[in-house]
Amino acid sequence: MIFRRIFKKKHLFLLLIILVFISLSLVYFNSHIILQKSINAKVMTWNISGANGVDDDNSTLEDIVEEIEEKDPDIIGLQEVTTEIDYKGLADELDMNYYFAEAGNTNEGNLLLTKYKIIHAEGVDLPLIDGTRARVLIKAEIEIKDQIYYIFITHLSRYDKPIDHWNQASFIASLIPQTSLYNVILMGDLNFAPISPPYAELIIKLRDSYDYINDDNGYTFRSNDRFKRIDYIFCSFDLEPIKSEVLCSDASDHCAVITTFK
Template sequence: MKIFRLILFILHTGVAFLLLGMLLNAYVPPKLFPWFNLLSLGFPVLITMYIILTLFWIFCWKKRAIVFAVLGLAFINPVTRWINYNADPEKDFDLKIVTFNAKNGALGVKDIENHINKLDADIVLLQEHGGKEYNFNGAKEVSVDAITATFSKYKIIDHKELIKSDFETNNAYANQTDVEINGKTYRIINVYLQPFKFEKKMIKLNGNSEENERKLKNVVRRLIPTFKKHQEQVEIIRESMDNSPYPVILAGDLNSVPNSYEYYHLSKGLKDAFVTAGKGSATSFHDYKFPLRIDYVFSSASLKATSYSVDRSVRLSDHYPVIATFTIEK
């Protein structure tokens, strides 16, 4: 039994160090050391192991349980970026935003259009719109680029590309759209960071250990260069936010999970609408049987999130639509 407990203690300590390493994504860029960013992908598994092992030590009445429990407080905020339990959403709001990766409309442009219209959003942000034409109720202003499209009921006073994209190769893209809402201007940034371009068969493991090892190596070969590319793209988007004379709303498909380098640096100075007003799970990408939150809505402090939801009532893409409402500081 002592040997078993020693093994568990070593395992628990190792998991703790991996989780602490993940927190360094706030400081260490992928070009310097990309492996910390890799840990963010495994956060749901790591934190589950950590909690189970902590409960085991508590059950065994071991003093080490106190140490691990106290250390676990460092991971409360990272957990709330995945799963949160805020009170019921406020009914009153001034602004409703929907962000949705439409997967090039492959599962039905008309179905997407009809469902988004039912949501009756003030601003709709699409990624991977596929060059399709959408007609959303009340959208007076439209800004469409290679991969992203912004639809607004409010007047668009300026629009600028932030990251150029070659649509044929489906590279990353981001733009900024300045919108006038009730006499005040807001900067809306629609983001689609570099995709990893995985297919299910590329990551699905089987009983063949050699083939599984090859698949894992191929996955890492795709992840590391993409992390580094994200760093460059994040710097461009950050410049737009840092130089903005207006309050900012940043939303879209980051192709990155919470607690990643991308999350920490794009959310800096902004509020995560899910953390502020979300309830339950924030998982938005459903194509794999693994919890992946890669779609987000962030805002400046002058816009208070009153609700945040992932619309799982439909499957119009490999992503679910994300809906957030805000009250605007008068």
């Protein structure tokens, strides 16, 4: 009788282990392998530096427009868009829908431009611990081919505020399960390097679209003759990047990142 009870408990324990293994395998399988879908969209992120150009060379908004029109993206996330910029006029000129979110009272923020219908969009304040300059995240839902896609656009705290941008990255990562593990695109000037704790936290849930395609460093910013990669387009594992490039010009001190999805 005692042996039979031990035998039953042993089998129950083994069954529990098997069920846990199957559950974890399904999560991995769903998020990494299956459900690759065709979105046929080009996505662009760009810190336009207030349309001031490289070293404040008085670049104009028209220079920004020309670069965008040449690449013809379907979804755009712009950072350091000042409230002095006529972003409604910019959207009209590009024939795109738009949503602007200001970071606190800083007179600048992030701008979503898209050829697709915006179902919902809001600005979410990001947490601050070490920094004093407000940061904001655009959290939007757009409709593509009768499906909802979740678009996040942000500009995290400066790289000399590592506590803040790690905390902000964790906050953004926590929002993703509230939406979906699918149809997610996160883009922006994230102010951290690929070898960093915030990057490691995001890469668990999202794919780095540029790194997925390319083997080079993909530098997007130069400071004091040091090159850095701090601008990104991340996506959920169901979306497949087929091309990703960095576009540098005199229109901004940041390079744009442009990813085309299958």
